[in-house]
Amino acid sequence: MRIHALPNDVLDRARALAGTDEHHELHDESPGAPLRCCLRKAGPGEPVILFRHTPAAGRGPYEELGPVFAHTEPCDGPATAAEFPEAFRHAPRTLRAYTAAGRIHGGEVAEPDVLADRVTALLDDPAVAEVQVRSASHGCFLFAITRD
Structure with a gap:
């Protein structure tokens, strides 16, 4: 199996909009938030963005929109793409x-x-x-x- 974090283009777009509207909230820290950029939990003092995301797989009536967290700055991504985080x-x-x-x-x-x-x-x-x-x-x- 291959694990996929959020794509860089999605993260780049969300980071560019961070704090500019009600759909891209900046948080100075949110310990324990599940980060979709690196597939780990946020630690104390790590700034994050909370934004709306629609995964690519569901289309038409199966399209879903929901909240996701990511680092406000680019990170190294997941440690591995081969194992369940x-x-x-x-x-x-x-x-x-x-x-x-x-x-x-x-x-x-x-x-x-x-x-x-x-x-x-x-x-x-x-x-x-x-x-x-x-x-x-x-x-x-x-x-x-x-x-x-």
Whole structure:
């Protein structure tokens, strides 16, 4: 599996708009915020931006808009693209599978100890192009996963 943080063009656009409107909030710090740029939790004193994002996979009636956090300045990105990020293994996650046409093609809520196995099972279906991992409690997009 390949883990995808938010694309640089999305992050660059959000950072350029940081603090300019109600959709791009600047926060001097927000410890514990799940950062979609590097797929870890924000630490104390790390400035972040909170902005609206629509993941690319869902299209038409399946398009979703939700809040995401990222560093206000570019960072090094995720430590790895091959493993489920440790910072996001602590709680159940909603897994949503999408076809290449952007249609939902299954999904489930998975417990932390079986997340990677459940993602693999969803990706084993040839109709699935991408799995979105979301917060089960808030529904927020965390990251996407595709086949290697």
